[in-house]
Amino acid sequence: MSLGTGDRTAILGRVKEALRIEAPLKHPAERSAGGEPTTAHFREWLPPVGGSLDERFELFARLSETLKSELHPCADMAEAAVILAGLAKEGNWKTVALHRGDLIDALAEVLPPELETMRLKPGYDKDQLEACDAGITECDLLVAQTGSVCVTSKSAGGRVLSVLPPHHIVIARRSQLVTDLTEAYASLAAKYRDGYPSMISFITGPSRTGDIERILVLGAHGPKRLTILLLP
Amino acid sequence: MTTHAGLPRHQFQQDANLTANDGPRREAVRKALGNYQTARNRTGATFTDWKSARNAAATIKHEALNHLDRYLEEFEQKFTARGGKVFWASDSKQARDYILKLAKEKGVRSIVKSKAMTGEEIHLNEALLEEGYGVVESDLGEYIQQLKGEPPYHFVFPCMHLRRDEISDLFHRELGTAQTNSPEELTMIARRVLRRAYVEADMGISGANFIVADTGMISITENEGNARLTVGLPKIHVALIGIEKMVPRLGDLALFLPMLATAGTGQHLTGYNSMYGGPRQPGETDGPEEFHVVFLDNHRTRLLADPEQRDALHCIRCGACLNVCPIFKNIGGHTYGTTYQGPIGSVITPHFRGLQDWKHLSGASSLCGACTETCPVGIDIHHHLLHNRRNAAAQKPASGEGLLWKAFVFLMKRPALYRLATKFAPLGGLLQPLLEHVPFNPLHNWTETREFPQAPLRSFRDQFRAHQAAKTSQAKGGAR
Known part of the structure; x- marks a missing residue:
């Protein structure tokens, strides 16, 4: 049953009527070639990144530190497993939540045997996920300019696996690191040519708030910790 | 907050007086904003060219707003093709009624909300509570304001005016928690309470920071993760959005997201920037079954x-x-x-x-x-x-102003009358104190916070004439 579309015609009519006179453009973009500022130009104005992969990585590492994300470059999956086992011990984890994926499946093989796993499937129990000690996901991209991890509902086990458990672990490859948001959007557009996932999210550090006296507190509603395991 | 009868300007004047005289409150606000300014200056300085970035942002918004009809239709077409629903609300009531009807039809019991100024604008919470729905604000600052029964103090920092001891008192009173002066402990109290709300709610309500026309998405910027949970867990989602939040292309966000963060909080990017294009898609693990976007006009077309x-x-x-x-x-x-x-x-x-x-x-x-x-x-x-x-x-010209100008012109055209008026002007200073105690004193608004100017006993003309006369007599004396 439908609740209708409301005043669609009336509102569009008012908008069209209102726009009969174009407003003056008070601040024209200076360097736009074709009259419109294209996304390619954004790079000239935003914080610079540097061209080489090493420069990108260095910036990503520096921002991770500022953001209090925990970045661990790993030589191979075995090293990632060691780091994860350490985190599990430190946090006294009982259950971790995972989704399906090449990297995740390989990681699942080498998890500490005493750790229980919850593989997220459609119709999963929300309470059970909420009780997990950590959520482990893959991601689509890492963004050097902003220190962000880009996840989507397709790459990271849906909408909330990366945000409901108190510790979010991301497993990624160095090749997933892109320069900036412009490159990230272009890369997503190419990857999801046949239809975007219903959610794209740029995660920049663990959950945080400054609502009380503008003092930074981590873990407001989402993860208190964000760990990035970076494979070659 | 004090309650007011009467006109908005009376309320404004009364509250302005109260706050301007509230030293500790102003100090709290100034301190919070001082921290903001430091962060913003630092982050702004990392831009290669902030001014060009700003002009580009202005140009893109100009394009979006001056072809708004086209972009709204483009969004609607893309968004509904993926199973989303769009409702167009001319005013507050129409938007409220739609959400209430939807909640009723779907048998909704509890609702979790992430920060939406449009929700404040249409008084959505009051309407939902009146109909018996439980509504919880999930943004920490909004949650504090909801418990306090106050609207947000600032549309980005809702409780920036409160000190931690006031928040601790509030939690103690409303939630029965122990007193603490740690912002971290206070945040964790809210975290514990609100976790249940996300899991149990069957409807999530949010606003949006941007509408993206070319991909049919909405974009939400937040730091806490509460919007991610609000748009992720409940089975129905409603996003209430002003029609002006448009950008033409998804790629435009590569400029707007860093600028919003820098100008808003001084961060180089806000914690979570999420784009949503409809309900859960085939093959996805979770997400709402229904995703409604309510476009709100509410006189935006007038502007x-x-x-x-x-x-x-x-x-x-x-x-x-x-x-x-x-x-x-x-x-x-x-x-x-x-x-x-x-x-x-x-x-x-x-x-x-x-x-x-x-x-x-x-x-x-x-x-x-x-x-x-x-x-x-x-x-x-x-x-x-x-x-x-x-x-x-x-x-609507100010009443009486025309008459005052006429009187002024009349006086200025008649030098004799003007001279007479200057002779009697000092009387005003003598009579004015008597007016202080008269009800409806016409000068009250002026003299309440300012000194009434005293006219000198001798006007400039008189003094000048006397001065000239003295000089002339001196000159004459010297010649003799």
Whole structure:
């Protein structure tokens, strides 16, 4: 049953009527070639990144530190497993939540045997996920300019696996690191040519708030910790 | 907060007086904003060219707003093709009624909300609570304000005016938690309470920071993760969005997201920037079964129809103009009596709620231009305040002003009468104190906070004439 579309015609009519006179453009973009500022130009104005992969990585590492994300470059999956086992011990984890994926499946093989796993499937129990000690996901991209991890509902086990458990672990490859948001959007557009996932999210550090006296507190509603395991 | 009967301008004046005299409150606000300014300056300096970035943002918004009809239709087509629903609401009531009807039809019991100023604008919570739905605000600052029974103080920092001990008292009173002076412990209390709300709610309500036309998505910016959970867990989602939040292309966000973060909080990017294009898609693990976007006009088209002030709709609600405004710092957010506080609120509210009732806000400015300077999308905010003043005066000239000018002209044309008036002017200073105790003293508004000017016993003309006379007699004496 439908609740209708409301005043669609009336509102569009008012908008069209209102726009009969174009407003003056008070601040024209200076360097736009074709009259419109294209996304390619954004790079000239935003914080610079540097061209080489090493420069990108260095910036990503520096921002991770500022953001209090925990970045661990790993030589191979075995090293990632060691780091994860350490985190599990430190946090006294009982259950971790995972989704399906090449990297995740390989990681699942080498998890500490005493750790229980919850593989997220459609119709999963929300309470059970909420009780997990950590959520482990893959991601689509890492963004050097902003220190962000880009996840989507397709790459990271849906909408909330990366945000409901108190510790979010991301497993990624160095090749997933892109320069900036412009490159990230272009890369997503190419990857999801046949239809975007219903959610794209740029995660920049663990959950945080400054609502009380503008003092930074981590873990407001989402993860208190964000760990990035970076494979070659 | 005090309650007021009467006109918005009376409420404004009363609250402005209260806050301006509340030293500790002003100190708390100033301290919070000082921290903001430091962070913003630091992050802003990392831009290669902030000014060009700002001009590009202004140009993109100009494009979006001046072809808004086309972009709204493009969004609708893309969004509904993926199973989303779009409802167009002309006013607050229509938007409220739609959400209430939806909740009723789907058998909703509890609702979790992430921060949405549009929700404040249409008084959504009150309407939902009245119909018996449980509604919980999930943004920490909004949650604190909801417990306190107050509207947000600032549309980005809802409880910036409260000290930690006041929040601790509030939690103690409302939730029965132990007193603490640690912001971290206070945050964890809210985290524990709200976790249940996300899992149990069957409807999530959010706003949005951007509507993206070319991919049919909405974009939400937040730090806490509460919006991610609100849009992820409940089976129905409703996003209530003002129609002006448009950008043409998904790629435009590569510019707007860093600028919003820098201007809004001084971060280089906000914690979570999420784009949603409809309900859960085939093959996805979770997400709402239904995703409704409610487009809200609520007089935005009235502002759109004014080409001179249309760019006020470019606003991305970063709150930077509030943070730098000397008036905001002294009178605080609640004084405005509006959904959108500060300079930008003073520009747009008269368009939304009526120029004559809200024109006093245009006077609440020193015209220093700090708001215009800081705006990341280049809105000429303080000029718009002047436009509002001009329009208000043209629409309804101040009563009695014409008569005063006529009297002045009459006097100035008659030198004898003018001289007589200057002789009697000192009497005004003697009579004025007597007026102090008269009810409806016409000078009250002026003399309450200012000294009544005393006219000198001898006018300048008299003094000058005497001076000249003395000189002449001296000169004559010297010649003799």
